[in-house]
Amino acid sequence: MNAADILLSVGGYTCLWALLFFLAPFVFRKCAFSADIYSKLTKAKQIDLCLRATSIFSATCAWSFGAWNLHKNLSAYAPLNEPNETASLPLLFMTAFFTLDTIVCIYLREEYGATTYQYLCHHAVAIMGFYNSLKYQECLWFANYRLLSELSTPLINVRAIMNAFNLKEKYAGVYSANRVLTMFAFFFSRIATIPYFWMLTYRRYDDLINCDWKIIGMLIVSGIVLDFLNIQLKRKWKTMIPTLLRRKKRKKRKMISFDNDGPNQHNISLSDFQNKSASSCDLRFTLLSHFINIFT
Numbered sequence: 001m002n003a004a005d006i007l008l009s010v011g012g013y014t015c016l017w018a019l020l021f022f023l024a025p026f027v028f029r030k031c032a033f034s035a036d037i038y039s040k041l042t043k044a045k046q047i048d049l050c051l052r053a054t055s056i057f058s059a060t061c062a063w064s065f066g067a068w069n070l071h072k073n074l075s076a077y078a079p080l081n082e083p084n085e086t087a088s089l090p091l092l093f094m095t096a097f098f099t100l101d102t103i104v105c106i107y108l109r110e111e112y113g114a115t116t117y118q119y120l121c122h123h124a125v126a127i128m129g130f131y132n133s134l135k136y137q138e139c140l141w142f143a144n145y146r147l148l149s150e151l152s153t154p155l156i157n158v159r160a161i162m163n164a165f166n167l168k169e170k171y172a173g174v175y176s177a178n179r180v181l182t183m184f185a186f187f188f189s190r191i192a193t194i195p196y197f198w199m200l201t202y203r204r205y206d207d208l209i210n211c212d213w214k215i216i217g218m219l220i221v222s223g224i225v226l227d228f229l230n231i232q233l234k235r236k237w238k239t240m241i242p243t244l245l246r247r248k249k250r251k252k253r254k255m256i257s258f259d260n261d262g263p264n265q266h267n268i269s270l271s272d273f274q275n276k277s278a279s280s281c282d283l284r285f286t287l288l289s290h291f292i293n294i295f296t
Contacts (some may be wrong), residue, residue: 001088001134013096017054021100024050034165041164044111049164051104052157058097059153063189065090066147074141076200080207083137091130091143094150098123121225129222138211139219145197146226151189155182197223 025046028038038046069087102123109116126146133143159178162168168175201208201219208216 001137003135006092006131006134009092010096010099013093014099016093017058017097017100020057021050021054021104024053027053033167033170037165044108045164047104047108048111049161051101052160055097055101056154056157058094059150059157062090062094062097062147063150063153066144066150069144070141070148074144076141077204078141080141080204080211081136081138082140084140087140087144088134088137090147091134091140094147095127095130095134098127102127125218125222125225129218132212132214132218136212136215138215139208142197142201142219145193146222148193149190149226152182152185155185 025038028034028046028049038049041049069090073084073086102120105112105116105119105123112119129146130143133139155178159175159182162171162175162178201223208219
């Protein structure tokens with residue numbers, strides 16, 4: 001693809017994501033669970049939620065198309081310079097979303113604080129890497145493989161939206177399931193995929209050195225930068241688990257203290273239920289913590 005075709009396609013998909021971004025406020029104002037709260041939020045928070053809603057769709061599309069390409073359309077050991085329009089599609093609309101996200105991140109830099117620089121670094125590396133793969137039609141398998149990391153993005157954004165609209169208690173089961181699924185999705189899509197990426201890079205060294213030097217440079221630089229950012233995020237997740245355990249224990253103590261003030265019959269039945277519930281929650285998060293520590 002030439003530069004003009006890439007820019008035209010990316011511009012079109014950017015307009016598509018921008019359309020969803022500008023439609024999101026109307027949806028939030030009409031939904032029963034968000035109508036009252038959304039209007040009371042700051043402008044920056046409203047924009048952030050609209051961007052997260054758009055990201056749910058873009059990341060879902062990127063992961064779905066990328067996974068399909070890897071399964072049906074691309075081979076890890078096929079020639080690296082084979083043009084493939086279908087494999088280029090998810091790279092185009094993900095480049096478009098990162099372009100929109102970059103603009104919004106700069107606008108909300110005070111809201112995001114230090115994480116703004118992480119977002120901008122991630123987006124800059126991803127955009128340059130995708131652009132070179134699209135332009136030279138090389139290493140499309142590697143580029144689509146990187147899209148697998150988007151699996152956890154919709155779950156993370158759903159959790160942020162639920163927190164913003166105070167849905168944590170109302171939909172406690174959904175919230176807890178989302179939290180556990182996010183941890184597993186993050187590990188399997190962003191951490192567990194790292195070794196195979198570099199192993200295949202090593203195995204295909206003889207083929208890679210025949211690619212354009214820009215492709216080789218971006219493959220190495222983007223791989224190092226993106227993996228470093230994902231590992232940093234993984235460390236934050238690991239610190240979250242002990243915090244969640246402490247919160248559960250405090251909540252358990254408060255429940256037991258409340259029960260002791262009530263009638264004996266009520267105290268026995270309710271406290272037994274709460275003890276079992278708190279213990280099962282503690283056990284789930286303890287096992288999950290050990291699982292992540294073992295494999296990372």
